[in-house]
Amino acid sequence: MLNGKSILLIVGGGIAAFKALDLVRRLRERGAAVTPVLTGAGAEFVTPLSLSALAGQQVYRDLFDLTAEAEMGHIELSRASDMVVVAPATADLMGKMAGGLADDLASTLLLATDKRVLIAPAMNVRMWDHPATRRNAERLRADGILFAGPTDGNMACGEYGPGRMAEPLEIVSAIETALGQGPLTGRHVLVTSGPTHEPIDPVRYIANRSSGAQGTAIAAALRDLGAQVTFVTGPAVVPAPAGVDVVPVETARQMLAAVEAADPADAAIFAAAVADWHVTEASHQKIKKGANGLPELGFAENPDILAAVSQRDRGRPSLVVGFAAETEKVVEHATAKRARKGCDWLLANDVSPGTGIMGGAENKVHLVTADGVEDWPRMDKNAVAARLAAKIAEALG
Template sequence: MLTDKRILLIIAGGIAAYKSLDLIRQLRKRGAWVTPVLTKAGAEFVTPLAVSALAGEKVYRDLFDLTDEAEMGHIQLSRSADLVVVAPATADLMAKMAGGHANDLASTLLMATDTPVLIAPAMNVRMWEHPATRRNIATLRGDGVMVVGPNEGDMACGEYGPGRMSEPEEIVNAIETALAEGPLAGRRILVTSGPTHEPIDPVRYIANRSSGAQGTAIARALAVMGAEVVFVTGPADAERPEGVHIVEVQTAQEMLEAVQGVLPVDAAIFAAAVADWRVASASDSKLKKTKGGIPALEFAENPDILATVSQMEAGRPGLVIGFAAETDDVIANATSKRARKGCDWIVANDVSPETGVMGGHENAVTLISDEGAEHWPRMGKHEVAHQLAERIATALGSL
């Protein structure tokens, strides 16, 4: 997807700068051309020689290089790329971008460019959570700057929390999404993902173990292939996909309303693990333990989102795909579900505890359609997503 794409990569200061070397390697491996720009602080963490050797290009560092500036080199640099990527994007550089400062090569390039910009923030957790950074990131998003990450985890400073730069593979995926011109261009696709939380009282709820990882991977794969993706997600643990429109919900009823608000779409993929039941009358106050014994909870059935959309008489998507997470008689139950709901395909998988699928990184699915049951080998959830996206592109191309 990145063959002959030109990436202007700005490497700012911070320990995460070491990841930029692997990022360059992965971009080059996928056929992209990388023009590196190294800030003064960035050069304290990675050497210009290492960056240049991996990129196969000159490293630009100084705004006032007379040879380049005689021809307004910073203007040419800022506009000759298909995408400007800042990785790592430090709190300082983000503040410059948000404030419109241009006092070095990196900030001047970012001010002068008419090319889309993607940033991968990286900083200490307290810096990331500081009100000034939150204001700056909101300003940048409002200006159309795309953001990938940051992730949560241990930091070099010894603290834990959000602020770690996304891994190179995640950044490459975000770059592919930003530059997508694939077979799904012009198609609008809905993806639901994650669990739903059905309240018992203000502090308790009914949920399931879905991480949302498979739904996120599917949304990302569809976006990489050029689709306009609307991602309706419950409170999932997985990172939200980049380059898609995200709608956050909590309950099954909220998810149904969000889905109905998204329609019409060309295809709808219902990967969310929606709770089948809810408490009929959730308490407005926290239920207290009393001597009267355990409170009795009366349950009500949640709306069936997949069946509702599959059985629409007008405005039904051309392709409706459901998921069947089963622990017993997987194929039989999934086949029955497809007929009962009225969807076109069912992606069935075994989520028994010993499989490690629910909340894990791999999946083993069976695609059930009019043509029967097609078993796919166990593979990473990202691979499952790309294979499914390719099938969707083929199916929509024949509609």
């Protein structure tokens, strides 16, 4: 919660500005006071009256407004809150911040503040990917500016990709974490991610098709709620998030050992796509093709990590969450799997080739619990992660 905290919210220009209205509401629900600053471009998308009504505060707009300056000068305004948030942060605002420019009220406040600043970038995918924007983002991160997003998604211009503004609840979570108010502060959460590689010989292996994107997003979302996250990851394509304890592994047996070493944990989320089998006698040399025909490979089952943790007599996490990647009868198979494994929750998704989910940017899951099945809409994996992290925080109290 944010009881007693004060947020200076700068609303930039862009279609994502409409989300700032919901952000104000979410912040006030959690007890924060919000002082809005509306840029000239932002006023093309939301009205001062809307912001003022939701915030219950005067909206500041003009650097040279003598009345506003008499009531609270811009230097005082920049330092009176606990945190400054820019949402949406346009490419223009980011450029001004990186260059130290101050030609309007918003950029002057950002240059004059002595408080932490968090920005939620929002812009067209090509603008976000432009080298100038990338340089500005790197400069801002080096200056200590915090980021919430952007995420991948459909844009108002009809394009798809990175540049979409983070959802209001994601921004709230980032604010809570930055102010030490995350609901998972003091909790230890274990997350597994990525595939495992089971060697056949030094150059070949058995694996599942997994990029590690969903597990990485979950670890980041839990971190953003204040959790201490141990992130046990196989050789994933997506890099591990910053701010978590990363434990790299390769095989299922190594993953199990890392999971056991991470005890105790308040919750464990098993998002890794663990290979079901390993080769019993992997070759120490590359197997060559030759006159002897095809090599004979013996297989053995890998340890069932989810079941092993779920069925512990002692030291079991309060909440154990598994994943089920299915290609048919998704909910039916997932319901049976949850009962068989003994986990509390199980997130099931359809990974048949036509869905584009395995290795893709989006996911559609069904949350299976003892109380039934909750169907979630298809959304990007960061949004799935944020929704799951919020439910975990609620469950752990």
